[in-house]
Amino acid sequence: MEKVLMKGNEALAEAAMRAGCKCFFGYPITPQTEISAYLAKNMAKRGGVFLQAESEVAAINMVLGAASAGVRAMTSSSSPGISLKSEGVSYIAASDLPCVIVNVQRGGPGLGGIQPSQSDYFQATKALGHGDFQMIVYVPASVQETIDMTYLAFNMADKFRTPVMILSDGLLGQMMEPVVFPTVDVQIPDKPWACCGHENKRSHNIINSLYLQPDILEKSVNERYERYEIIKQTCPMAESDFCEDAEIVVAAFGASARVAKSAVNAARAKGIKAGLFRPQTLVPFPVEQLNKACEKAKVVLSVEMNKGQMVEDLRLALNCRLPVEFFGRHGGIIPSVREVLGQIEQIHERIK
Numbered sequence: 001m002e003k004v005l006m007k008g009n010e011a012l013a014e015a016a017m018r019a020g021c022k023c024f025f026g027y028p029i030t031p032q033t034e035i036s037a038y039l040a041k042n043m044a045k046r047g048g049v050f051l052q053a054e055s056e057v058a059a060i061n062m063v064l065g066a067a068s069a070g071v072r073a074m075t076s077s078s079s080p081g082i083s084l085k086s087e088g089v090s091y092i093a094a095s096d097l098p099c100v101i102v103n104v105q106r107g108g109p110g111l112g113g114i115q116p117s118q119s120d121y122f123q124a125t126k127a128l129g130h131g132d133f134q135m136i137v138y139v140p141a142s143v144q145e146t147i148d149m150t151y152l153a154f155n156m157a158d159k160f161r162t163p164v165m166i167l168s169d170g171l172l173g174q175m176m177e178p179v180v181f182p183t184v185d186v187q188i189p190d191k192p193w194a195c196c197g198h199e200n201k202r203s204h205n206i207i208n209s210l211y212l213q214p215d216i217l218e219k220s221v222n223e224r225y226e227r228y229e230i231i232k233q234t235c236p237m238a239e240s241d242f243c244e245d246a247e248i249v250v251a252a253f254g255a256s257a258r259v260a261k262s263a264v265n266a267a268r269a270k271g272i273k274a275g276l277f278r279p280q281t282l283v284p285f286p287v288e289q290l291n292k293a294c295e296k297a298k299v300v301l302s303v304e305m306n307k308g309q310m311v312e313d314l315r316l317a318l319n320c321r322l323p324v325e326f327f328g329r330h331g332g333i334i335p336s337v338r339e340v341l342g343q344i345e346q347i348h349e350r351i352k
Helices: 008-018 033-042 056-068 079-094 121-126 143-160 170-174 214-234 254-269 287-293 311-317 337-351
Strands: 004-007 023-026 049-052 073-077 099-105 136-138 163-169 176-179 238-241 248-252 274-279 281-283 299-304 324-328
Touching: 004 008, 008 033, 008 099, 008 143, 008 163, 008 170, 008 176, 023 033, 023 056, 033 049, 033 170, 056 073, 056 079, 056 099, 073 079, 079 099, 079 121, 079 163, 099 143, 099 170, 121 163, 121 281, 136 143, 143 163, 143 176, 143 214, 163 170, 163 254, 170 254, 238 287, 248 254, 248 337, 254 274, 254 299, 254 337, 274 287, 287 311, 299 311, 299 337, 311 324, 324 337
Parallel strands: 023 049, 023 073, 073 099, 099 163, 136 163, 248 274, 248 299, 299 324
Antiparallel strands: 004 176, 136 281, 238 274
16 A cells, blocks of 8 residues: 555545545635545546535535435534534434544634634534534544545544544644555445435334434434444544553643653653543543553543643543643644653642
8 A cells, every 4th residue: 555645634634535524515714625625626536526515504404414314424623613513412412423523723713723623522522512422533643544534534433423523723734644554345335224315115214313202312313322332332443552561641632642652752761650541432432441551550540732621521531530730732733742741740849
């Protein structure tokens, strides 16, 4: 397989088409616009449909329509655009429809700035829409992993009939790295529930998110949570480095993990027993993997490009048995290796 040099956003778009995505609906916003631009140039040539909607609200409802027909569909946006899509995401989840939603995060709140950020962690994991629902959230840390997770996102969306988010950021979306597109035999499962014409061979299918009878609504939510429990048991993903004897475990996701990994390597070179824990899924959160990585740890340091939104999940996953400290930059500022190493050294001095 030949390596090619690609920008993160464009690699994601190419991977989506190779994964069988046939419909994309979106609206331009920095720093994700290259996804739309790439698909606008290439999707029709590959037998797909690209449509720039009149708004983010329209785009997510177009995804709902295409997914209802059993088509692999995707939308992408950046932070405030994802907020506008939140109602439609809830409808999609309530309708038990598979789709992929990409968020290339920028600084916030409000319009904020166009530089990289990770301040949508809470939005992605806790409150992307109203009601009782969850979705799988993948968080890549390289352009290659963006590709791999795009394939995975479409497959898991179909398997569990749920929306899946790829939580990228402005750094990963704009940077270029050499990548390989794996040769994959795309197998899209049968979708007997889809509204795609019945030719009088089956009963009518109805896609619906409205339940006026409370007992029927409760039953549908309970059935959905049975699927979520399977996701929780089978889908967590994480990577750890140097955690076997680590006294300080640095937890970081996405672009921050690249900085944290370099800081951990520098700490090891100074004789400090530091390790890296990197969640690759934020939902479901990799609880077992974290506890295994922290078996010898005295302190966990969360490094993020926000105000510490992952700290709560780390504490919950560890059952508060270890102190979880935080270092981060935000507003579009990327933490430096020197800054993170300095935090590790300060903790080391306290605990040695």
